[in-house]
Amino acid sequence: MCRASLPFSATWKLYLERNSRCNVFRRIGTAGSTWWSPQCAAVRQGIVDMMHRALREPEVKSVVICGQDGKFCGGADIREFGAKMSGPPLVPMIHMIEAAAKPVVAAIEGVALGGGLELALSCHYRIAHSKARLGLPEVTLGLLPGAGGTQRLPRLIGVPAALELITTGRHVTAAEALQLGIVDEVTDQNAVDAAVKFAQSVEGKSLDARRIGTFPCPRPPDLDAVFEKVMKEVRRSARGAIAPVTCVQAVHAAVTLPYAKGMERERELFSTLFTSGQARALQYYFFAQRAVSRWSTPSGARWDTSKPRPVRKAAVIGLGTMGRGISVSLAQAGFSVVAVETQEKQLLEAKQAVSGMLERDAKRRGAPLAHGNIKYSCSLKAAADVDLVIEAVFEDMALKKAIFRQLSAICKPGTFLCSNTSALDIDELASQTQSPELVVGMHFFAPAHVMKLLEVVYGPRSSPEAVATAMQMGKKIGKVSVAVGNCRGFVGNRMLKPYLEQAFFLLEEGATPEQVDQVLEEFGFPMGVFKVSDLSGLDVGWKVRKADGLVVPDSTGKSARIQGGRRYSPLGDLLCEQGRFGQKTGRGWYQYDKPGGRVAKSDPWLHRFLEEYRARHGLVARRIDQQEVLERCLYALINEGFQILQDGIAAGPEDIDVIYVLGYGWPRHRGGPMFFADMVGLDKVLDRLERYHQLHPDVPGLKPCSLLRKLAAGGCPPIHRWREVIQKPHSQL
Numbered sequence: 127m128c129r130a131s132l133p134f135s136a137t138w139k140l141y142l143e144r145n146s147r148c149n150v151f152r153r154i155g156t157a158g159s160t161w162w163s164p165q166c167a168a169v170r171q172g173i174v175d176m177m178h179r180a181l182r183e184p185e186v187k188s189v190v191i192c193g194q195d196g197k198f199c200g201g202a203d204i205r206e207f208g209a210k211m212s213g214p215p216l217v218p219m220i221h222m223i224e225a226a227a228k229p230v231v232a233a234i235e236g237v238a239l240g241g242g243l244e245l246a247l248s249c250h251y252r253i254a255h256s257k258a259r260l261g262l263p264e265v266t267l268g269l270l271p272g273a274g275g276t277q278r279l280p281r282l283i284g285v286p287a288a289l290e291l292i293t294t295g296r297h298v299t300a301a302e303a304l305q306l307g308i309v310d311e312v313t314d315q316n317a318v319d320a321a322v323k324f325a326q327s328v329e330g331k332s333l334d335a336r337r338i339g340t341f342p343c344p345r346p347p348d349l350d351a352v353f354e355k356v357m358k359e360v361r362r363s364a365r366g367a368i369a370p371v372t373c374v375q376a377v378h379a380a381v382t383l384p385y386a387k388g389m390e391r392e393r394e395l396f397s398t399l400f401t402s403g404q405a406r407a408l409q410y411y412f413f414a415q416r417a418v419s420r421w422s423t424p425s426g427a428r429w430d431t432s433k434p435r436p437v438r439k440a441a442v443i444g445l446g447t448m449g450r451g452i453s454v455s456l457a458q459a460g461f462s463v464v465a466v467e468t469q470e471k472q473l474l475e476a477k478q479a480v481s482g483m484l485e486r487d488a489k490r491r492g493a494p495l496a497h498g499n500i501k502y503s504c505s506l507k508a509a510a511d512v513d514l515v516i517e518a519v520f521e522d523m524a525l526k527k528a529i530f531r532q533l534s535a536i537c538k539p540g541t542f543l544c545s546n547t548s549a550l551d552i553d554e555l556a557s558q559t560q561s562p563e564l565v566v567g568m569h570f571f572a573p574a575h576v577m578k579l580l581e582v583v584y585g586p587r588s589s590p591e592a593v594a595t596a597m598q599m600g601k602k603i604g605k606v607s608v609a610v611g612n613c614r615g616f617v618g619n620r621m622l623k624p625y626l627e628q629a630f631f632l633l634e635e636g637a638t639p640e641q642v643d644q645v646l647e648e649f650g651f652p653m654g655v656f657k658v659s660d661l662s663g664l665d666v667g668w669k670v671r672k673a674d675g676l677v678v679p680d681s682t683g684k685s686a687r688i689q690g691g692r693r694y695s696p697l698g699d700l701l702c703e704q705g706r707f708g709q710k711t712g713r714g715w716y717q718y719d720k721p722g723g724r725v726a727k728s729d730p731w732l733h734r735f736l737e738e739y740r741a742r743h744g745l746v747a748r749r750i751d752q753q754e755v756l757e758r759c760l761y762a763l764i765n766e767g768f769q770i771l772q773d774g775i776a777a778g779p780e781d782i783d784v785i786y787v788l789g790y791g792w793p794r795h796r797g798g799p800m801f802f803a804d805m806v807g808l809d810k811v812l813d814r815l816e817r818y819h820q821l822h823p824d825v826p827g828l829k830p831c832s833l834l835r836k837l838a839a840g841g842c843p844p845i846h847r848w849r850e851v852i853q854k855p856h857s858q859l
């Protein structure tokens with residue numbers, strides 16, 4: 127028996143067990159990480175050498191490949207993808223294992239992902255621990271499984287199931303893997319011991335039927351129709367991402383070509399993806415999503431020095447759409463929840479709605495119901511003994527202030543008071559309380575129980591403990607929490623403002639909502655800016671603009687287009703004055719078949735309205751090309767992102783990018799707005815902004831931010847080096 131041990135990324139070691147009785151382990155190789163690094167090369171070399179030796183030595187009858195520290199293999203080290211590959215290549219190694227004349231068994235504990243699963247698929251048998259997860263997540267990194275995964279998996283589990291796993295990158299449990307036929311056995315006991323036992327039980331048996339590469343690929347009878355349908359669906363949901371489409375092409379090759387030719391095709395397709403900008407973007411995003419948990423604030427508070435306080439019981443104040451979603455999230459994560467709504471009728475409605483949401487979700491996930499965790503009350507006093515409160519009432523500063531004053535008097539000392547405000551000043555709320563250091567923002571995104579993003583907003587007085595507690599709370603309820611500073615709109619909504627503003631200006635200059643939306647959707651947003659506005663309700667922004675004094679009594683007059691010396695578009699206000707609030711009224715930038723309708727249709731009324739508006743203001747419509755639409759909307763948003771970095775509101779570009787991908791539909795395969803700027807070239811973004819600002823000097827949002835100028839003047843350093851430039855001003859304070 128030869129036992130080769132393959133740990134995931136931390137330390138790679140390879141052991142030889144001469145025979146299972148004498149248990150002599152010999153270390154063959156140790157490495158820092160995975161397939162691509164020189165250390166990985168040592169691992170591959172170790173496997174190759176060990177396999178040769180195991181096959182040569184007559185006393186070795188079978189081989190078990192297992193991981194170290196309870197993890198089989200998480201696949202390639204993504205950080206090493208740029209490096210030159212050395213050592214034995216992966217694919218021949220996999221073929222060598224499959225061709226072995228002695229049984230090779232994979233003992234899968236922890237994870238078998240990507241190249242790790244492909245290695246397991248080259249083994250003759252796979253035994254998994256019941257808690258193991260398996261998958262081919264390459265597509266989420268802009269790649270395809272390039273070590274035979276696209277050719278072997280369909281041969282093993284059939285084309286439809288393989289297509290689903292490969293194009294989504296979904297991880298499956300050991301139980302599902304068994305059901306699908308990916309593994310041969312699942313055990314609750316020690317998987318390595320089980321694999322050793324299994325290997326001994328199959329010693330000497332024929333392996334002819336165990337080499338997946340030799341299997342014929344099952345061919346669906348209606349092959350063309352199946353692939354046409356899948357391709358259509360994948361193209362629709364990929365929104366411009368190339369990897370899922372390429373994955374389908376690779377699986378198609380498995381069905382239509384002999385194995386060796388299919389492998390060649392897989393390699394060709396893999397190479398095109400490997401060097402693509404989308405793969406770079408997705409791999410950047412993979413690390414960005416992990417980097418945001420290592421938060422820091424300009425005052426020096428940090429994730430590794432700030433200790434969160436335990437939270438067992440939390441209150442949600444205000445049970446509108448957001449409060450309901452937040453209550454559901456908390457209850458599902460096992461928190462005791464006190465849900466407060468002051469009006470009896472609304473409380474009852476909310477209770478029914480929350481119960482319905484919990485029931486539907488429990489059914490969908492096959493999980494137990496979390497009803498028992500929620501107590502409903504009409505009184506704020508019910509929050510007296512909670513550890514943390516999330517206020518989620520209307521976006522009205524006076525109302526929120528009154529609630530914070532009351533909560534400060536009612537809640538036990540030390541209770542964290544959080545607001546779900548999407549834009550209002552956290553410091554102003556904190557100033558209403560006796561302990562401003564306990565106040566932070568927890569900005570959820572609608573629907574709050576579904577959306578993965580949480581902006582945790584620290585004010586100048588928020589304690590590191592309060593930030594750490596809110597960040598940890600977010601993690602516990604399954605959100606990706608991003609710590610951001612306090613300013614109007616924080617990061618996400620602040621950047622949205624110049625984006626929306628440009629969209630309005632483009633309409634004034636001759637574009638239509640359909641044209642602007644089409645350009646943005648082709649870029650990869652699920653919905654263009656006007657469709658999103660219709661969905662969220664045009665009255666929301668109108669209310670804010672009114673509160674800001676931007677909406678003048680006569681929005682049709684000439685002066686309405688200038689506010690505070692800068693260009694302003696009253697188009698949104700004019701629509702609201704007509705009662706056009708979007709989907710909810712059946713009319714907005716588009717028309718819908720009924721109030722609440724969802725399918726946006728072009729509205730001739732709106733086009734006439736735009737023409738009349740332009741005529742009234744002496745604006746001559748011009749032809750606006752796609753490039754201008756995209757650049758003006760996106761570069762204005764990106765420019766605000768640089769300003770946010772300069773102001774220290776976000777600690778790094780990763781924070782902004784994660785917020786935009788998870789909260790605002792920015793296409794993941796484009797990495798996020800700041801990554802996109804890096805890809806386009808900071809000098810090019812600067813140049814275009816300068817040009818647009820020259821043409822529109824009354825639009826401050828188009829004036830390039832000095833951080834962007836500084837980065838461009840400094841030779842456009844790559845995005846991972848921006849922090850060095852950003853952090854300098856803070857360190858000099």
Ligand SMILES: CC/C=C\CC(=O)SCCNC(=O)CCNC(=O)[C@H](O)C(C)(C)COP(=O)(O)OP(=O)(O)OC[C@H]1O[C@@H](n2cnc3c(N)ncnc32)[C@H](O)[C@@H]1OP(=O)(O)O
Pocket residue numbers: 135161200201202203204205216237239240241242263264267271272273413416417
């Ligand atoms: C021919 C082609 C051959 C092979 C192609 C491939 O194999 S591509 C890679 C396929 N594998 C993956 O995509 C796995 C990605 N990782 C994960 O899904 C999770 O990290 C995992 C393994 C399930 C562990 O999750 P957990 O929540 O326990 O930890 P976390 O995600 O926070 O990760 C811990 C740190 O490890 C870093 N890391 C994880 N995976 C990789 C990787 N593949 N390469 C490099 N680094 C990886 C992760 O970034 C964390 O470190 P940090 O410093 O915090 O960023």
